[in-house]
Amino acid sequence: MKKSLVLLGAVLLSASLAGCGSSGAKEEASKIVVAASPTPHGEVVKHAAEEMKKKGYDVEVKIVNDYKVPNKLLDEGDVDANLFQHIPYLNAEKKTHHYKIEEVGKVFTTPMGVYSKKYKKLDEIPDGAEIFVSSNPAEEGRFLSFFVNEGVIKLKDGVKIEDAKFRDIVENKKNLKFNNKQSAEFLPKTYKNGEGAAVIMNSNYAIDNGIIPHKDAIALEDESSPFANILAVQEGHKNDKKFQDLIKVLQSQDMKEYITKEFGQDVIPYGGGKEK
Incomplete structure (x- = not known):
């Protein structure tokens, strides 16, 4: 009888630990930390966080006002994504520092x-x-x-x-x-x-x-500029569901309207403010 109780206790403990592990993994999957320049980048991510919350995600903005820091943070895994740079800058950074980072999608241009x-x-x-x-x-x-x-x-x-x-x-x-x-x-x-x-x-x-x-x-510059700012993540993760969900929000019509309302002609949303 005692042996059965011990065995039952072990099974319950194992199940409890498994449940904790599952909960922790789920929380980790829904958390997205984004390094961003202050304005408009940080403001745009904060607005996106409101919509992402409805989808079950917790998006945190880490404001960084130094172009040399966000890619280092991302490459080392201290953040999940960043929004501050365009493709030519990312390519130069990768060539110099050998960062394993890739583009998820374009968000806006700061002319x-x-x-x-x-x-x-x-x-x-x-x-x-x-x-x-x-x-x-x-x-x-x-x-x-x-x-x-x-x-x-x-x-x-x-x-x-x-x-x-x-x-x-x-x-x-x-x-x-x-x-x-x-x-x-x-x-x-x-x-x-x-x-x-x-x-x-x-x-x-x-x-x-x-x-x-x-x-x-x-x-x-106008909207024809090839220097649109991008959402970037570690290589091999651009197709992760959470990042695809985030880029959809960042490129949404709601976001385009928010950018136009808040920043007028001084920030150009990807697609020029039109539905894509």
Whole structure:
């Protein structure tokens, strides 16, 4: 009889532990920690978290205001996903750091803009002018695109604008000088101080510093830009159900309407605000 009771107790304990393990695994599967830049990235993820909660997910936003940190966190498994970068930047990071990270899908574009306290149009920028840009090499083609489109700068044949580097310039009609010694977060201050002829910066940094891109920029990217920000995860996981559910919410019509309402022309939702 005692032996039977001991055996029964062991079975019940085993069942109890199995139940705990199942509950823990379920909780782990429903939890998604996303590293994101503050605005608009973090705000967009927070809005998505509300809809994801209805689907049984707990989405947590980890705000990171440093471009070098989110991919490191993701690669090391400290977060489940990130939202802050475009494909050219991710490719550069993978090449440099050998990160095992992949794109799930595009979410929105934070338009790059040219800002100036001295000139009202791009073609007013004079010969030999100094243009302040960030120290991010993955953005060099993006900086150059404004002047390539104006016909001021010409690149080597066959070089795509998203892959272009300063070294690919074969013609610089105005002998423009690009100062890339600052990190992106310092550029709003450089602009406000009126340094150089112009400053090129991303709209998320502009917005964070009280600058209104569609009003203050003398040139601004539109929805044709190839630099859309993406949701990224560790390689081999982009098709995981929880990430597919998340990208659907991030690309939904509700999200497009939220982005347009909150950020107007300064953030372009994937698909240009139209149902895809």
